[in-house]
Amino acid sequence: MTPRLLFRSVAIAEAITWGLLIAGMLxxxxxxxxxxxxxxxxxxxxxxxxxxxxxxxxxGVNQHWGVRLTLLAMVTAIVPFGTIPLDxxxxxxxxxxxxxxxxxxxxxxxxxxxxxxxxxxxxxxxxLAGVLGVALVSIMATLLTLGPPGGAG
Numbered sequence: 402m403t404p405r406l407l408f409r410s411v412a413i414a415e416a417i418t419w420g421l422l423i424a425g426m427l428x429x430x431x432x433x434x435x436x437x438x439x440x441x442x443x444x445x446x447x448x449x450x451x452x453x454x455x456x457x458x459x460x461g462v463n464q465h466w467g468v469r470l471t472l473l474a475m476v477t478a479i480v481p482f483g484t485i486p487l488d489x490x491x492x493x494x495x496x497x498x499x500x501x502x503x504x505x506x507x508x509x510x511x512x513x514x515x516x517x518x519x520x521x522x523x524x525x526x527x528x529l530a531g532v533l534g535v536a537l538v539s540i541m542a543t544l545l546t547l548g549p550p551g552g553a554g
Contacts, residue, residue, distance in 0.1 A: 404460045405497040412484035415453040418446035419481045443549065451540050453478045455533055462519050463502055465510045470496070 422445075425438025454475045461471030474491075477483040491497050501523050505511045522529040 403500055404463050405492070408456055408460045408491070408497055409488050411449070411453050411456040412488040414449050415446075415478050415484045416482045418442070418449045422446040423481065447544065448537070448541055450478050451537055451544075453484060455536060459519075459533070460497070462515055464496055464499070465508070466496060 421442035422439070423442075425436075425440075425442035428434050428438040429436045457474040457478075458471060460466075461474060466474070474487060477487045488497075502511065502516065503520060503523050505516070505520065510516065522532070
């Protein structure tokens with residue numbers, strides 16, 4: 402899986418889960434048919450929202466986006482369906498071109514500790530997947546412990 406395919410897949414999933422959450426909110430607040438849609442849509446959206454942030458960070462480091470663009474990509478998930486125009490813009494500007502950086506190149510950006518750690522992790526895909534999975538579950542568990550945005554109401 403290329404950085405482009407991973408990023409696009411999670412960006413689309415993030416947009417779809419926004420739709421699920423909005424549909425759940427309509428069911429609860431407009432049609433007053435209960436809150437199951439919000440609970441399910443909110444949970445799935447939260448999980449994919451966090452996964453998108455992790456994916457944006459991973460792909461941003463791999464693609465040498467820099468801190469500003471990487472943070473912008475992560476924050477874009479806050480806007481409903483915002484990951485789709487972001488993905489299209491990154492594609493149009495060539496920011497998703499290329500594969501995973503398994504080897505160091507002559508590019509000075511490949512000579513940083515962050516790039517070295519990325520290459521080391523890319524050489525161990527099972528470990529990378531495990532670390533990212535643990536990060537996802539840990540963040541989600543922490544947020545569930547803290548409670549829903551805006552309180553339980």
